Each structure stands twice: as structure tokens, then as C-alpha cells.
Amino acid sequence: MNNEEEKTLKNNAFKVWAVFATSIGLVMLGILLVKIGMDGMHRLSLQFFTSLPSRRAEDAGIFTAWVGTLWIMGTTALIAIPIGIGAGIYLEEYSKKGWWSNFLEINISNLAGVPSIIYGLLGLEVFVRLLHMGESILAGSFTLALLILPIVIVSTRESIKAVPKTLREASYALGASKWQTISMQVLPAASGGVMTGIILALSRAIGETAPLIVVGALTYVPFTPKSVFDSFTVLPIQIFNWVSRPQAEFLVNAAAGIIVLVVITIVMNGSAVLLRNRWQKNVKW
Amino acid sequence: MKRLIMTTAVALILASCGNKQQATTETNTGLKGEIKIDGSSTVYPISEAVAEDFGKANTGVKVTVGESGTGGGFKKFGRNETDISDASRPVKASEDSACKAANIDYIELPIAYDGLAIVVNKENTWLTKITVAELKKMWEPAAQGKIKKWNQVNPKWPNEEIHLFGPGTASGTFDYFTEAVNGKSKDSRGDYTASEDDNVLVQGIGGDKLGLGYFGLAYFEANKDKLKLIPVDNEKKEDGDGAITPSAETVQNGTYQPLSRPLFIYVNKKATERAEVKSFVEYYVANAGKLAKEVGYVALPDAAYDLVKKRFAAGTTGSAFAGKNTVGVKMEDLLKDETAPVETAAADKK
Numbered sequence: 001m002n003n004e005e006e007k008t009l010k011n012n013a014f015k016v017w018a019v020f021a022t023s024i025g026l027v028m029l030g031i032l033l034v035k036i037g038m039d040g041m042h043r044l045s046l047q048f049f050t051s052l053p054s055r056r057a058e059d060a061g062i063f064t065a066w067v068g069t070l071w072i073m074g075t076t077a078l079i080a081i082p083i084g085i086g087a088g089i090y091l092e093e094y095s096k097k098g099w100w101s102n103f104l105e106i107n108i109s110n111l112a113g114v115p116s117i118i119y120g121l122l123g124l125e126v127f128v129r130l131l132h133m134g135e136s137i138l139a140g141s142f143t144l145a146l147l148i149l150p151i152v153i154v155s156t157r158e159s160i161k162a163v164p165k166t167l168r169e170a171s172y173a174l175g176a177s178k179w180q181t182i183s184m185q186v187l188p189a190a191s192g193g194v195m196t197g198i199i200l201a202l203s204r205a206i207g208e209t210a211p212l213i214v215v216g217a218l219t220y221v222p223f224t225p226k227s228v229f230d231s232f233t234v235l236p237i238q239i240f241n242w243v244s245r246p247q248a249e250f251l252v253n254a255a256a257g258i259i260v261l262v263v264i265t266i267v268m269n270g271s272a273v274l275l276r277n278r279w280q281k282n283v284k285w
Numbered sequence: 286m287k288r289l290i291m292t293t294a295v296a297l298i299l300a301s302c303g304n305k306q307q308a309t310t311e312t313n314t315g316l317k318g319e320i321k322i323d324g325s326s327t328v329y330p331i332s333e334a335v336a337e338d339f340g341k342a343n344t345g346v347k348v349t350v351g352e353s354g355t356g357g358g359f360k361k362f363g364r365n366e367t368d369i370s371d372a373s374r375p376v377k378a379s380e381d382s383a384c385k386a387a388n389i390d391y392i393e394l395p396i397a398y399d400g401l402a403i404v405v406n407k408e409n410t411w412l413t414k415i416t417v418a419e420l421k422k423m424w425e426p427a428a429q430g431k432i433k434k435w436n437q438v439n440p441k442w443p444n445e446e447i448h449l450f451g452p453g454t455a456s457g458t459f460d461y462f463t464e465a466v467n468g469k470s471k472d473s474r475g476d477y478t479a480s481e482d483d484n485v486l487v488q489g490i491g492g493d494k495l496g497l498g499y500f501g502l503a504y505f506e507a508n509k510d511k512l513k514l515i516p517v518d519n520e521k522k523e524d525g526d527g528a529i530t531p532s533a534e535t536v537q538n539g540t541y542q543p544l545s546r547p548l549f550i551y552v553n554k555k556a557t558e559r560a561e562v563k564s565f566v567e568y569y570v571a572n573a574g575k576l577a578k579e580v581g582y583v584a585l586p587d588a589a590y591d592l593v594k595k596r597f598a599a600g601t602t603g604s605a606f607a608g609k610n611t612v613g614v615k616m617e618d619l620l621k622d623e624t625a626p627v628e629t630a631a632a633d634k635k
Contacts, residue, residue, distance in 0.1 A: 053337075055333060055334035055337060055580050213351075213352075213353060216353075217351075218349045218350060219333070219352050220329075220333045220351075221349050222336070222340050222347060222348065222349070223347050241326075241352065243484065244481075244482050246501070246503040246506065247503075247507050248507060251484075
């Protein structure tokens with residue numbers, strides 16, 4: 001084998017490997033979607049979206065569950081986004097580089113690896129009991145916000161880091177203050193990455209069950225919340241309950257619930273990607 | 286960008302507000318209030334069914350049901366966070382003292398039976414019945430790493446590997462089975478395929494000719510085509526001669542022993558002063574038998590429901606089951622013997 005042939009061979013082998021790696025994820029997702037679609041698609045109806053849980057699988061629905069999920073996701077986003085972006089800006093733009101900032105950085109990365117149930121226990125003690133939020137949407141949202149903060153912070157930092165230094169210098173040269181530079185130049189330029197982080201973070205939060213069960217999310221809630229202080233249930237908990245029931249008809253309900261959860265996630269991610277793309281087009285440097 | 290996200294989130298919240306369906310002002314019975322239930326996921330389907338029907342007749346009462354497990358439920362109950370606790374085993378001494386410390390008196394009400402099924406694969410031809418002694422030989426801690434083949438348990442069985450399936454250690458079913466078979470709760474070999482999701486066990490045994498496992502009878506009923514139910518012999522004449530196949534009948538009349546267990550609700554005595562809680566519990570006891578059957582459990586005998594009703598009406602506090610061996614004991618006997626424990630009776634008078 002001459003040198004040229006060997007190069008081509010290596011080249012092709014690497015290409016095959018890359019295609020294979022990409023397709024694993026896609027094929028798995030495809031299998032899941034097809035299986036779930038076959039099991040649950042016929043169960044989706046207006047009745048399914050407007051009914052309460054029931055012992056009769058055909059009467060049962062996800063009304064309070066999907067409304068609860070929207071409440072939780074909305075409130076979590078309201079809490080996590082400003083705090084996460086704020087912390088990311090501080091760490092990247094204001095804090096002095098040194099052992100302290102290294103220490104913080106390592107710890108934040110570590111937080112991302114803590115099992116979600118631990119956040120649940122923390123939330124139960126701090127938000128539910130210490131701060132007397134009770135087993136409410138607010139307590140659940142704060143817990144999920146803590147869970148996703150590391151992702152938001154790290155991605156904010158990374159995308160701020162990627163903004164060219166010349167941009168900042170140009171801004172200062174024109175007499176802009178630090179705050180003006182950050183808010184008008186750095187953040188808009190970094191928004192693509194920040195948005196990606198938020199999307200990933202919220203997508204993680206939407207499927208979480210364990211921490212919410214610990215902070216007191218219920219399974220049977222026959223009313224929708226009126227405020228963030230009400231008790232609640234969410235889609236993953238309802239799905240989990242149905243999956244563990246003996247009767248096969250509940251498994252159909254679970255499949256239909258999963259479809260709804262997947263669609264909500266796709267819509268959320270899709271709109272965020274759209275927003276991001278639109279935003280990035282407006283950024284010129 | 287922040288503003289955009291904020292507005293989206295606010296819009297989402299407003300949208301979900303607009304979707305409220307419950308007309309909470311409309312009441313059929315005039316009862317109003319909130320009733321909080323939490324606890325065992327085994328009991329959950331019954332409580333859900335009762336809450337569903339009660340809620341239809343009493344639209345002013347909001348009943349919520351959680352499933353944080355029997356132990357988790359008692360923790361909340363002992364902190365006055367719930368009105369009713371679902372339990373798939375009697376209250377433990379530690380949970381009882383937590384309630385006492387918080388000045389909580391409870392009324393213990395058995396509401397249904399659950400049978401544990403011993404199942405094998407459909408293609409298993411050698412196993413037609415099993416004794417409790419044989420089960421113990423398979424499942425006791427000493428069997429770990431040693432009992433690996435069917436013929437080690439009984440020489441008549443084949444010289445083939447045995448594959449065991451059972452619930453995980455956090456499950457009330459695990460607690461009950463280990464107590465009934467191995468003599469001590471949570472005493473079990475650890476080298477078996479464990480899952481908290483009984484449907485996983487069903488799949489496992491259904492696909493393994495050499496498998497054997499245990500889980501709630503309802504899961505067998507729903508998967509009859511994949512599994513074979515094995516009659517159990519506890520070698521005691523008074524519980525019926527020979528091996529007994531679990532069924533609604535044998536679980537209810539107490540001959541399927543020792544693998545049928547009672548399910549409970551524990552009601553906070555103080556909460557029963559609220560009209561909606563009192564009326565809910567009365568509704569629960571009156572309909573538990575019918576609804577338990579509907580969701581796959583076994584009703585208590587009518588005589589037992591009468592005793593449970595009387596127990597609630599009298600407001601008898603304390604546990605008739607705690608600390609006693611509930612394995613193989615008939616429910617009516619326990620309820621009849623009942624006299625309220627001294628301290629709680631004194632506390633009532635205050």
C-alpha cells in the first residue's frame with residue numbers, strides 16, 4: 001500500500017465512523033418516536049387534553065399535568081435565566097482571574113454533575129421548609145432553576161469568552177462604559193450561545209421527575225394552579241404513574257403523554273432556535 | 286432577548302390561567318375545602334379512584350393524591366402536611382413516635398387486600414406448586430451466590446440455572462415478601478434482577494424460561510398470556526390444605542397465606558373534625574371494596590368493612606397492626622381484639 005492509498009483509506013474510515021456516530025443518535029430517536037407514535041397516537045384527542053386522571057384508562061387525561069408543566073417551565077425560566085446570565089457575566093467580565101475564580105469555576109462545573117434527586121432534597125429543605133414556600137409551583141421551580149443554573153452559567157461564560165476582544169476595545173474607545181459595553185455589544189454578540197445554553201437547560205428541566213416528587217409534586221391534582229403558591233403535578237409524573245400501572249391500557253395513555261411531552265420540547269427548542277437565528281442575523285461586526 | 290423570554294413566559298402563564306376549567310364555586314353538597322393525601326404508590330390507584338368519584342359528587346372539595354411511598358407519606362403525615370396517609374404496610378414504631386411527638390393522633394383503616402403472585406415463564410413445565418420453605422431456600426440471604434440452579438432447591442427440578450426477578454429494596458412489596466417468606470423484613474439475597482417497575486419484572490420473566498419472580502397479583506392478571514401463576518403451600522392445615530392458587534377468593538378468605546397483605550389509610554384524627562374530611566373517609570370506606578376490585582386489588586370481607594366503619598365512627602386511634610406480625614393473621618380478628626392504646630386514649634380526652 002502506498003502512502004496515497006493509505007491516506008484515502010484513513011480518510012474514508014474516519015468518514016464512515018463520523019456518519020455512524022451521527023446516525024446512532026438519530027436512529028435511536030427515530031425508533032423511539034415510531035414506537036411511541038404507534039402505541040399512543042390514536043389516543044390523542046381533545047378529551048385526552050381536557051380530562052383529569054382517572055382509574056378508567058379511556059377516561060383519563062393530562063389536563064392538570066400539561067398545565068402544570070407549562071407553569072413550572074415558565075416560572076423556572078423566569079428564575080434561572082436572569083440569575084444564570086447574571087452569574088455568567090460576573091464570572092467572565094467582572095471577577096478577577098485567580099484561585100478564587102478557578103475555585104468557583106470548578107464548583108459550578110461539578111454542580112452540573114450532581115444527581116437531580118440531590119437538588120430535590122435540597123429544595124425540600126430550603127424552599128419548602130426553611131423558606132415556607134410549601135409544596136408549591138414556586139418551590140418546584142426554584143429547585144429546577146438550581147438544577148439548570150450550572151448549564152446556563154457555563155454556556156453564558158463560554159459564549160461571552162468567544163466574543164472578540166476587539167469588539168470591547170472598540171466600544172471603550174468610543175467612550176462606552178463597562179455596563180454599556182456589556183449590554184449593548186457583548187451580550188447581543190454572545191446571545192446565540194447563551195440561547196443554546198438556555199434551550200439545553202430547559203429541555204433538561206422539562207423531563208425531570210425525581211426532584212419534583214421530592215419537593216412534593218403530586219400525582220392526582222383535580223384543579224389547575226391559580227398562582228405559583230398552588231400545588232401541582234407535571235407530565236413526567238403522570239407518565240411515570242401510568243407506566244407503572246398493571247393494565248395495558250394505561251401504557252397507551254403513557255405513550256400518548258410522551259408524545260405530548262416530546263412535542264412540547266420540540267416546540268420549545270424550535271422556537272428558541274428560530275429566535276436565536278433571527279437574533280444572530282442582526283449581529284454584525 | 287431577556288425581555289422576549291420574559292414575555293413568552295408570562296404569556297404562557299397567562300394562557301394556562303385562562304384554561305381553568307374547575308368551577309370551584311359550584312358545590313353539590315355544600316362541602317368545601319382541601320384534602321391532602323400522600324403515601325404508598327400501591328394504594329395510590331384506590332385513593333385516586335375514590336378521589337375521582339368523590340370529587341364528582343362534591344365539586345367544592347379539592348382532593349389531591351401524591352405517591353411518595355409509604356415511608357415518605359408517613360414523614361409528611363408526621364409533620365402535619367397531609368390529612369390522610371396511604372400505606373401498604375402497618376405504621377412502624379419510629380413513625381408512630383414521630384406522630385406522637387407532633388401531637389398527631391391517627392385512625393388506622395384497612396381498606397383492601399393485595400395478593401403477591403409467584404410467577405414463572407409460560408414454558409416452565411416442572412413447577413406446578415411451591416412451598417414457602419422452597420421459596421425461602423431460593424430467596425433467603427444465605428442463598429446468595431450459592432443457590433444457582435433449580436435442582437438445588439428441589440432435586441425433582443431440572444439441573445438448570447434459576448433466574449430470579451423481584452422488586453427493589455425501596456418497595457413495600459419487597460418489605461412484605463421478605464417478612465412473609467424469610468421471616469424478617471428486608472432480609473433477602475441481593476443477587477437477583479431487581480426493578481421498582483413491576484412491568485419490567487413481567488417482561489423479564491415473560492422472556493426467560495428459567496425465570497421466577499414475585500409481584501402484585503394485579504400485574505399477573507394483566508399479563509396472563511405471558512406468565513404462569515404458581516400456587517403456594519405454607520404447609521399449615523388451618524389455612525387450607527395443600528397449595529393455594531391466589532385469587533380474589535383465596536386472598537379474601539385468608540387461605541392464600543402468607544402472601545396476601547392488607548392495605549391501609551391512616552387518617553389524622555384532628556382533620557376528621559372538618560366536615561369534608563369526615564365525609565370523604567366515610568365515602569372511602571363505603572366504596573373501597575368496589576373500587577379496589579376495579580383497579581385490580583381484592584376487597585376485604587363485608588364483615589371487615591363493617592368493623593372498619595365502626596372503628597372510624599368511634600374515632601379509635603392508634604394501630605391494631607403495628608408491631609404485630611400481620612403475616613397470616615385474619616383482619617377481622619385483629620380489628621375485634623382492638624382496644625385503643627393507653628397513651629393515645631388519654632390524649633383524646635384532652
